[in-house]
Amino acid sequence: MSRTWLPYLLLSVLALSGCDSDPHESTVSLQSGHLILDSGHGNGGSAWGLVDCAACHPLSLIHRRALRIRDMVRDKGFDSCTGCHGGNGTRQPRRCVLCHNPDDLPSHPLGNGVNGHDFVKSSREPLNDEQCLVCHVASDMNGYFDINRDLTRLVDVNGLATHYASLSDFCLRCHNRDHQQAGFEITTTALDDPLIAIEDAWRYADKHGWIDGGGRTYAGLRDAYVYTSRVACTDCHVMHGTQNTGLIIDRSDKGASRLMVAFSQRAWPVVIREGDFSQLCVLCHAMKIPLEQGGLDAGNGLRGVHRVGEDCRPCHQHGEALQAGM
Known part of the structure; x- marks a missing residue:
């Protein structure tokens, strides 16, 4: 080997070493608990709005510490990124059921059956990505269900995005008579219909x-x-x-x-x-x-x-x- 190539070889090794020990990996994935990318993505936002994840994140290196999902992410490829990390300022769709389906993750969640919470009364279709995100807009995907991290924060009776006291508290912020969520109003004429009466019934x-x-x-x-x-x-x-x-x-x-x-x-x-x-x-x-x-x-x-x-x-x-x- 010519000695003139030695400096370039050393630089290449150092560069690869830097990629393999991404200083931001533990911060984003393990400490903050917030996986959705924002306008600060990259050095000062330099990566915000980019579509090509592969330009900075080699598939063979990402999720090294997330052993539970690493192999699946590598199998699904970069199409799986938006499901957990959002669109990165683009209009790329968030792909939830790419991984969360009966074949790949049959118990996360247990989802077999023709009836699901799809917001369409007569529907018998499997849940789709958009429906997943209504209730799970920014999960930390750490394998442990936390009602105040893994559920979308809906406003309470006072219009405030307060913490949930229980899982039922989350449900009752939609299923009530007088403070339903904007855009997801439950249209029914019967005041005793459990879909809207359950909040009062459950409390009293x-x-x-x-x-x-x-x-x-x-x-x-x-x-x-x-x-x-x-x-x-x-x-x-x-x-x-x-x-x-x-x-x-x-x-x-x-x-x-x-x-x-x-x-x-x-x-x-x-x-x-x-x-x-x-x-x-x-x-x-x-x-x-x-x-x-x-x-x-x-x-x-x-x-x-x-x-x-x-x-x-x-x-x-x-x-x-x-x-x-x-």
Whole structure:
């Protein structure tokens, strides 16, 4: 090798070494918890508005510390960048379901089923990128669900973007009678429709909400549930896909968050037929003294609720004061 090439070779090695230890990598991905790029991207914003990620970020080097997603990102290529990092000041679409789909990430989330929270009542299509971003505009994608990081910050009753007190708090900022989100108004004429009445019901009438549900005739709950619990909306309703209407979960591991993990992960099926919700209720309710068919299999292998196989709705509705709030 000619000695004249030696300085260039050393410079090349140093340059590659600098790329391999990007000083901004840990700041952006691990410390700040905020992955959406802004106008400061690059040195003083020099990379803001650029479309070609590969110009600065070799695919073989990115996500070295994000071992859970590194291989998938390399497989999907630069099309996956906008899903987590935004459009970088361009009109490039954010690609969520490129990775979050039943084939690549079947449990993140559990999304199989024809009914999802797609904001279109009659739709039976899988959720698309735009619908994902309504609720998850800037997740930190660290593998741990944090309601105040991974959910879009919606304004509260006072029009302020306050922190969420619970997961249900997030849901109720849309599902209410008088302070729905601009652009996502729920059009219904019935004031007692649970889609808009649930905020008041959950706070003032429904035993699954703030009201103590103890002292009932058919007493008995599965481990980890107590009558003073405030049951999250997502214990019964799943956003990302279910075979049941009303977004009712179709298996135990899609909701019922307080159940023991070993029990829940057995994925007890939930099928709702003509108002018979017994397979849903029996996930958490297991009466200690069987009454009115309480010892019968609800159809999914579990026992513990009454009037199995009948329409529950004449007696049980969200906010129904005559039946103890539910």
